[in-house]
Amino acid sequence: MDHPVTRVVVDVMLKPEILDPQGQAVERALPSLDLEGVTGVRIGKHIELEVADGAGDPEAVAATVADKLLANPVIETYTVRVEQPST
Amino acid sequence: MDHPVTRVVVDVMLKPEILDPQGQAVERALPSLDLEGVTGVRIGKHIELEVADGAGDPEAVAATVADKLLANPVIETYTVRVEQPST
Amino acid sequence: MDHPVTRVVVDVMLKPEILDPQGQAVERALPSLDLEGVTGVRIGKHIELEVADGAGDPEAVAATVADKLLANPVIETYTVRVEQPST
Amino acid sequence: MDHPVTRVVVDVMLKPEILDPQGQAVERALPSLDLEGVTGVRIGKHIELEVADGAGDPEAVAATVADKLLANPVIETYTVRVEQPST
Numbered sequence: 001m002d003h004p005v006t007r008v009v010v011d012v013m014l015k016p017e018i019l020d021p022q023g024q025a026v027e028r029a030l031p032s033l034d035l036e037g038v039t040g041v042r043i044g045k046h047i048e049l050e051v052a053d054g055a056g057d058p059e060a061v062a063a064t065v066a067d068k069l070l071a072n073p074v075i076e077t078y079t080v081r082v083e084q085p086s087t
Numbered sequence: 088m089d090h091p092v093t094r095v096v097v098d099v100m101l102k103p104e105i106l107d108p109q110g111q112a113v114e115r116a117l118p119s120l121d122l123e124g125v126t127g128v129r130i131g132k133h134i135e136l137e138v139a140d141g142a143g144d145p146e147a148v149a150a151t152v153a154d155k156l157l158a159n160p161v162i163e164t165y166t167v168r169v170e171q172p173s174t
Numbered sequence: 175m176d177h178p179v180t181r182v183v184v185d186v187m188l189k190p191e192i193l194d195p196q197g198q199a200v201e202r203a204l205p206s207l208d209l210e211g212v213t214g215v216r217i218g219k220h221i222e223l224e225v226a227d228g229a230g231d232p233e234a235v236a237a238t239v240a241d242k243l244l245a246n247p248v249i250e251t252y253t254v255r256v257e258q259p260s261t
Numbered sequence: 262m263d264h265p266v267t268r269v270v271v272d273v274m275l276k277p278e279i280l281d282p283q284g285q286a287v288e289r290a291l292p293s294l295d296l297e298g299v300t301g302v303r304i305g306k307h308i309e310l311e312v313a314d315g316a317g318d319p320e321a322v323a324a325t326v327a328d329k330l331l332a333n334p335v336i337e338t339y340t341v342r343v344e345q346p347s348t
Binding site: 109111112113114115116118119120 | 196202205207
């Protein structure tokens with residue numbers, strides 16, 4: 001690729017104390033699939049960003065995007081990680 | 088904890104050829120934050136499952152949940168990974 | 175149709191005081207489309223339910239589904255309305 | 262309000278032929294609530310836009326936003342309606 005990029009992943013989850021109805025629906029649907037043993041389901045967002053090399057620290061760039069456009073800090077938390085290129 | 092569990096993460100993304108308007112919106116919003124160098128944004132779902140030990144292979148259980156309740160295989164792909172316990 | 179149904183719509187929105195980053199992203203992306211005059215964007219969920227006739231009051235059934243599986247009352251509100259059949 | 266606005270609602274749904282796993286999860290969770298008679302659940306997005314008076318036809322503005330930032334026309338359809346002010 002002509003423009004090397006770093007891939008960064010941001011995962012956004014509702015805080016543990018915030019009820020997650022979408023996760024609840026999946027949890028309550030499990031018996032209909034005869035699935036036992038799943039004791040918790042939480043559903044959040046998974047965001048993949050490509051940051052051009054030379055545009056600054058990729059994790060810091062991603063954190064800024066998350067703060068402004070991806071997560072609500074009152075009800076959500078997020079993690080940022082650089083994805084290691086597969087070789 | 089009395090009931091040991093394995094934490095499994097399922098990430099669901101639209102297939103690369105499927106337009107992602109939500110990611111597009113974030114991408115187009117970046118100039119308003121004076122952020123340069125983010126060349127791609129894709130938004131999917133991040134699901135955290137707890138699978139009780141003894142309930143079968145955690146990855147296989149999570150894949151079944153994904154197939155039935157989390158992802159539409161025509162437009163989405165998913166990955167499953169066991170989260171290593173932090174020590 | 176052999177089984178007449180009533181169609182009920184539930185709209186779930188974040189409460190006005192809760193920041194909506196997804197709406198913010200759309201709002202901030204508008205200048206890139208040369209769109210002026212959109213002064214607010216809020217994004218929620220739109221759910222369409224079919225309730226079989228005879229299964230009880232359709233609005234009450236839909237409200238129960240919303241309370242348990244669609245909305246988190248701490249951060250969201252919802253409305254329920256019966257969709258009038260098109261003639 | 263100094264700047265009168267028109268409120269426009271855009272509802273985005275997956276096309277009927279596209280499987281909706283999130284709706285499936287809610288449907289399969291209903292027996293756990295002893296709810297009978299809900300024969301279909303589809304989950305989409307509900308977007309509320311405020312369009313400043315004088316900025317052009319509100320429905321046309323909203324349709325442009327939907328085309329570019331809210332809906333993927335290959336898998337989704339949307340409707341636009343002006344919300345009548347409550348008096």
